[in-house]
Amino acid sequence: MEAEVLATLWAAESALTAGDVQERLASPLAYSTVVTILSRLHAKGTLEREQQGRAYAYRPVADEPGLAARRMRQVLDAEANRQQVLARFVSDLSHEDERMLRRLLADQPGDEIG
């Protein structure tokens, strides 16, 4: 659940209040649960917050885990050259694949596909 809340905040352009987060989550979560998760993440130093009206608005700390993130990027860059341990969510598309994919998804309800 925590991961989902964090992902939501990272995907947002601006700081979000607990109410905003709750609205943007795909899974139905009680307001109080969202507040708990947010304050826990804040206590861990993952999120920073500012007063916004009567509530706190949260955003991810810019360069969150600093060193770990930098090292991770190095590994991923190396990984891009020699596909090894890390499974990638999506693999490469050929032009034919792209056409087929757009056709498959075009029949689906939901928002526009970039």
Add this chain to the structure above:
Amino acid sequence: MIFAVYLPLMMPALAVPVVRWVAARLHPTWASWLVLVSAVILGVCSTAALGLLMLAALSVMRLFARLGHWSPAEVRHLDAVHLPVDVSASVLLLVFGVMTISAGVRRIRAIVEAYRMASECPDGTELMVLRDDRPLAHALPGRPGRIVVSTTMLASLAPAERRALLAHERAHLAEAHHLFVAVIDVLAAANPLLRPLTGVIRYTTERWADEVAASHVGDRSVVARAVGKAALVAKSLGTATLPGIAMAATAGPVPRRVAALLTPAPTNRITPMLMSLTGLCAIVAFAMTTGSIVSSLDAATDLHRILELAQH
């Protein structure tokens, strides 16, 4: 030597296409296990067969004959040795052996490195977000494993799709899919005939994670959209193409995954699976792999008997 020894060597050529065909139709969890188990059996048996041929070649060398107290002339007389075949088998065994060990070392190093990375992540954070223009999403194995995604990936997806993505990566970690892939890669080094299975196992484990995500989110089309969008974003940013990867003319893995998610869930129950043509072929594949165990044991017994007969 004995006919039985050639069977395990040729069996991958026969069994791999069958395994491949079945794996594309079976529930991805079963498919992954089928690929893993049959590759292990085929790989181990074909290596054992090469080993037997090498033993046959060694058996006529004076040094080994003296050690085992048998007569090289007698071994030859019993028709146990065809030197050109046995010597080529020995060369193959040495070449594949070196390749296997180096592949194994590479995989183990990469996994150790991943574990180290994961342990360096802050405690209690399952999700690591990287500020990156590329749409990245990876499962980083470790104890505990981490999910690594880029800001671009998160921003490209709708809330439900983000949830699907997280569930997908979590499934990779929970089911240790990196081990499936690593084992098949190492076996492919031991026997190049198994190489097609490296692509198959990557596909079936992705499908497996897709199915887990679909049942977690409760809507297959959401997962389909997440996979499809991520691939299209990667394509439009021109980041996903790596040198040296041939573009297949037929449908690549991503459209096949999306298409599979847009159809009803594959059955996970054994009875209907075994009753189908796919199940029948799975049994054929299983019989073939078992055949290679039987024949390599057969060949080993044969060689042993011949050497015993040739003993003074």
